[in-house]
Amino acid sequence: MPELRFQNLTLGYERHPAVHHLDGAVESGALLAVVGPNGAGKSTLFKGIVGALKPLAGAIERGRREARDIAYLPQLPEIDRSFPISLYDMVAMGLWRAKGVFGGIGAKDRQAIEAAIAAVGLTGFEERTIGTLSGGQMQRMLFARLLVQDARVIVLDEPFTAIDAKTSADLLALVRRWHGEKRTVLAALHDIDLVKANFPETLLLAREPVAWGGTPDVLTAENLNKARRMCEAFDDGAETCAVAAE
Amino acid sequence: MKLLYDTLIAPFADFEFMRRALVGTFALAFGAPPIGVFLMLRRMSLIGDAMAHAILPGAAVGFLIAGLSLFAMAGGGLIAGFLIAIGAGLIARATPLREDAALAAFFLISLALGVTIVSIKGNNVDLMHFLFGSVLAVDDPTLVLILGITSVSLVVLAVIWRPLVLECVDPGFLRSVSRAGGPAHIAFLALVVLNLVGGFQALGTLLAVGIMMLPAVISRFWARDITGMIAVAVAAAAISGYVGLLVSYHADLPSGPAIILVAGALYALSLAAGPFGGLIWLALPQRHLEA
Numbered sequence: 001m002p003e004l005r006f007q008n009l010t011l012g013y014e015r016h017p018a019v020h021h022l023d024g025a026v027e028s029g030a031l032l033a034v035v036g037p038n039g040a041g042k043s044t045l046f047k048g049i050v051g052a053l054k055p056l057a058g059a060i061e062r063g064r065r066e067a068r069d070i071a072y073l074p075q076l077p078e079i080d081r082s083f084p085i086s087l088y089d090m091v092a093m094g095l096w097r098a099k100g101v102f103g104g105i106g107a108k109d110r111q112a113i114e115a116a117i118a119a120v121g122l123t124g125f126e127e128r129t130i131g132t133l134s135g136g137q138m139q140r141m142l143f144a145r146l147l148v149q150d151a152r153v154i155v156l157d158e159p160f161t162a163i164d165a166k167t168s169a170d171l172l173a174l175v176r177r178w179h180g181e182k183r184t185v186l187a188a189l190h191d192i193d194l195v196k197a198n199f200p201e202t203l204l205l206a207r208e209p210v211a212w213g214g215t216p217d218v219l220t221a222e223n224l225n226k227a228r229r230m231c232e233a234f235d236d237g238a239e240t241c242a243v244a245a246e
Numbered sequence: 247m248k249l250l251y252d253t254l255i256a257p258f259a260d261f262e263f264m265r266r267a268l269v270g271t272f273a274l275a276f277g278a279p280p281i282g283v284f285l286m287l288r289r290m291s292l293i294g295d296a297m298a299h300a301i302l303p304g305a306a307v308g309f310l311i312a313g314l315s316l317f318a319m320a321g322g323g324l325i326a327g328f329l330i331a332i333g334a335g336l337i338a339r340a341t342p343l344r345e346d347a348a349l350a351a352f353f354l355i356s357l358a359l360g361v362t363i364v365s366i367k368g369n370n371v372d373l374m375h376f377l378f379g380s381v382l383a384v385d386d387p388t389l390v391l392i393l394g395i396t397s398v399s400l401v402v403l404a405v406i407w408r409p410l411v412l413e414c415v416d417p418g419f420l421r422s423v424s425r426a427g428g429p430a431h432i433a434f435l436a437l438v439v440l441n442l443v444g445g446f447q448a449l450g451t452l453l454a455v456g457i458m459m460l461p462a463v464i465s466r467f468w469a470r471d472i473t474g475m476i477a478v479a480v481a482a483a484a485i486s487g488y489v490g491l492l493v494s495y496h497a498d499l500p501s502g503p504a505i506i507l508v509a510g511a512l513y514a515l516s517l518a519a520g521p522f523g524g525l526i527w528l529a530l531p532q533r534h535l536e537a
Contacts, residue, residue, distance in 0.1 A: 050422055052422070068423055070422075074418055077416065077419070078416060078417050079419075080415050083287060083414055084471050084475070085411070085415050093412055101405075101409055101424075101426055145419075
């Protein structure tokens with residue numbers, strides 16, 4: 001059963017499309033890489049999936065799930081790093097869907113939080129304020145929060161950008177663990193070799209979907225060249241799109 | 247002993263108006279500074295100022311209708327403050343204007359309107375009362391109003407604590423898991439207005455912000471986490487209230503400004519010697535640690 005279904009989906013800004021006429025479905029338990037040049041619409045697609053951006057046309061079906069049940073790691077989190085909050089409390093916020101505004105955090109939840117912090121290798125950092133963390137430690141912390149969120153669908157926007165090899169490898173191991181647990185994971189990535197080695201399915205996006213399917217079939221030299229030729233700029237004189245809305 | 251008693255306790259033991267003023271400032275000290283801490287952490291330190299100006303026309307309309315009546319002025323101030331807070335909040339969410347810009351537009355119009363309305367009916371003495379209040383003239387209904395506002399704001403703050411903190415530190419994440427951010431934000435702005443209206447009765451529109459923001463700014467130098475900051479801010483406000491009233495009594499100074507000036511002195515002390523970021527620690531080179 002598909003976890004997500006895109007129907008003639010167009011997403012964008014000020015009527016200009018950033019993702020144009022995307023059709024297809026993400027099966028439950030899929031491990032999908034979304035690849036494409038900068039400006040290809042990867043982040044835009046993810047914002048649409050988590051409900052942060054309304055489609056200009058078409059629709060995203062999420063089955064029985066709400067957009068808020070999807071765990072989302074944005075490319076540029078809006079975190080105020082000067083805010084006086086500990087790493088432990090940040091990770092604990094992953095419990096929001098389960099606990100809401102008033103729910104108490106019990107012994108079992110504390111175990112889950114500690115286990116998540118241990119899984120990303122940050123044991124001992126619990127009381128550190130977030131302003132004292134390095135970029136890589138920050139990303140590990142956000143992965144710990146994703147672990148605590150325990151969502152069935154996880155969307156990662158360039159999770160390994162500006163992260164060293166060791167941290168990437170550790171975090172990638174978590175992604176594989178989620179895949180093993182039959183969770184659905186979508187990740188926007190730029191490292192083609194990493195995608196080929198770890199992601200069975202790939203969507204190659206360049207505003208228009210270029211190819212979607214098994215990774216070896218999608219990431220051919222021909223397809224990648226096609227994606228690279230995409231023009232990033234919005235055309236202010238663009239005509240209204242002729243593809244009929246249904 | 248006698249001297250200490252005469253200096254520190256006698257003014258309150260002997261005069262009822264001093265006791266009332268003390269209770270009023272202590273009540274303000276519990277309600278306003280926690281709000282100030284959140285304003286500071288959201289980089290909205292000057293919003294309190296804008297809001298204080300924004301409530302002026304409402305209070306002035308109340309004054310125009312009913313004279314120096316507590317409930318007309320407080321009610322008018324609340325209505326004006328809520329309208330402007332909610333209006334600015336909605337404009338910030340629906341248009342490219344940021345909240346500070348939306349508020350700036352509102353409060354400037356509001357201030358001009360307020361001063362105009364007061365001057366239609368009142369005189370300069372009334373205007374001074376609006377701007378600087380009179381904590382020594384706090385009567386029973388005013389005291390009840392201030393205590394009520396403090397109680398309400400502590401309860402509401404406890405209720406919206408979690409979304410409020412999360413909205414400060416990671417608003418994107420809060421939006422991705424919950425709809426609570428918007429209502430918590432509006433409730434918080436309502437608390438700002440409510441506490442300013444409370445402080446307005448005692449300290450006037452201009453100085454009410456002082457008891458909210460100065461203790462908050464002080465707290466940043468003494469605590470590392472938000473709970474500690476709030477405790478420090480409340481203590482700083484209470485000390486400022488008590489010492490300020492004593493100074494005003496002994497030196498025959500206006501009480502509102504005296505309270506805020508004591509808070510200002512505490513701020514200077516914190517700036518110099520506070521353990522987290524005080525300037526003295528910059529001047530004293532400390533050896534760094536091994537790891």
